[in-house]
Amino acid sequence: MKCYLCADLLDLKPSWRDLFFMDREETVCLNCRATFERLIQGCKICSASGPGICEECNRWETTELRRTIDSGQCLYAYNNAMKDYFHQFKFLQDVVLAEVFSEELVKAVRKTKGVAVPIPMNPVKLRKRTFAQVDSMLEAGGADYVHLLQKNEEIQGEKTKEERISTRGIFTWNGNSVPKNIVLVDDMYTTGTTLRLAAEILKEAGAETVTFVALIRA
Amino acid sequence: MKEIQDFLVGRIWLRDFTPFSKKAIEKAINKGFIAVQKGITEKLECARCLEKSSEKIIPYNCAKCEGICYYCRHCIRMGRVSSCTDLITWKEPLEISSYSHSFSWNGELTNLQQQASDELDESLRRNRSHLVYAVCGAGKTELLFPPLHKALSEGKRICIAAPRTDVVLELSPRLKAAFPDTAMHTLYGGSVFEEGFAQLIVATTHQLYRFQQAFDLVIVDEADAYPYSYDPALARAVNKSLKENAPIVYVSATPSKKMLKSTASQSKIFRRFHGHPLPVPEYRSLWNYRKSFNTNKIPAKLKEWVEQRLEKNEPFMLFFPAINMIRKAEPLFKLIDSRIGAVHSKDEDRKEKVMQLRRGEIPGILTSSILERGVTIDNVQVGIVGADEAVFEAAALIQMAGRAGRSSAFPNGEVIFFHNGISRQMDEARNLIKFYNREGQR
């Protein structure tokens, strides 16, 4: 077995852990693993560094998208190693890389006790990319999920932040029954607009709490 | 159509990623000029890089196929090939007219170079593969020029493949200067697109995945080097890129036993072009150097050697067995002289740092084995820290030692194997160097 990222041979010495725990097989070597930067604590919603709730998330509470998201967590910083990884996974379409962080992602999802709902891709885009990276990470981690949203055609071209925030209607509820507690799952948290728009729809459709887990905080 | 032909002939390319419009490609397909095939064959082999191991050909649930689809991880950096991607090739081969290419190299070959050049010429005349076994600094590139000129003038399409981008970038301007009017492309990961048909191609070996039945001759430079020697897919790529029965020329200073056995026609040059012997490595013990670096100390003997180089104003290259050891050592050496630089394989500006060393702007460089080849610096002195470590095989040690004494102005550089015990590979390297020197002086 070789490391998915650097192709070095993985150490296959069985450790005592393997005998007692059913750890999933490692896919990335320790050197590569060490290049990623796990986010600890930080903003209670988006994991940005600092105590309490960050300025950006506070500002969200003054907009009409306030109280759409109840809490959240981003797992990793968008450092160079993560940029390389994400590029290879998403744009080079290296599907196996879904396994690299799937275990951690699923662990964080399960901790929320909500039902996992991936941020969906537009069907045309999905056919083009040939796989949905969020779904494939959840599948690789053995987690159940339901699709409750449908993503509509995105408006192309440059948009200002304000315009993006007011871009309503990028998601619609697909009519499946909505559980009380939902955890939205996405690959990357950038401005937080996408997640909030999705959460808004889900709350309108009857969800009581919506939290989220994103792999990367950009 | 001509433009598409010029680009595509001899190539195997992703249908959706050509420099031409999808319409134009479709038209050429409908007219029967272009053949289309599935990226992954029925036998689950990648049609581009010929990989077929289950570790690299990965099944997954594809939204485009709406079912199980396979993709190739091996050549994924060139744009992913999967069951549902099409690869295209130009059906008819291109006839290249023969004419005398201009040849503006006016250097002179030594007797040994001339002899090897003639032998190579003879092999090419008989269409058989050939190995040029020439020590570091023998002038192996120059001896290729006359046979290359002849082959180009005969209308042959030729590829010179080298293992690393650094080597390609070093070769390319020399070839361009020797054959100024020949249509030549330089290909490596991230190279800019060049228009038209090229009769001469200089490329990293990886780029050959994208060729099929293209060349009448492939020259594999540094044929023993990583990754070519370790990756059977690259050897397959070379074979796939050749037309039927076309020969391969291997060029190496440190050929493997297998290569020596498998190529019957050989030319050997065990003498540098300037006629001086190769510097013989000296062993110098350096006990517990790892522990020393870990406790932020440069071992005394190593420090002394570097200080001597600084004092004598001699540029130096200090090779290390591991990147993390370089990271530990760099700040320590910077305390001796803040201009001392460090490079490794993941370093983007290593080219610039080598230039700085060459220009005398920095006194020395700490490096991984990434600089074992293709670097020529006047009067450079070479130290290898941990020469006994497993990463340093005899071939690598010979290459690193081969950096010293290359110019005729300074033919006697110093090469020190700093070690924590003598390895078989160290002995093998030193014995081979001594053997070359005996043979070369005959």
Ligand SMILES: [Zn+2]
């Ligand atoms: Zn790795």
Ligand SMILES: [Zn+2]
């Ligand atoms: Zn926040």
Ligand SMILES: [Zn+2]
């Ligand atoms: Zn392939």
Ligand SMILES: [Zn+2]
């Ligand atoms: Zn497919």
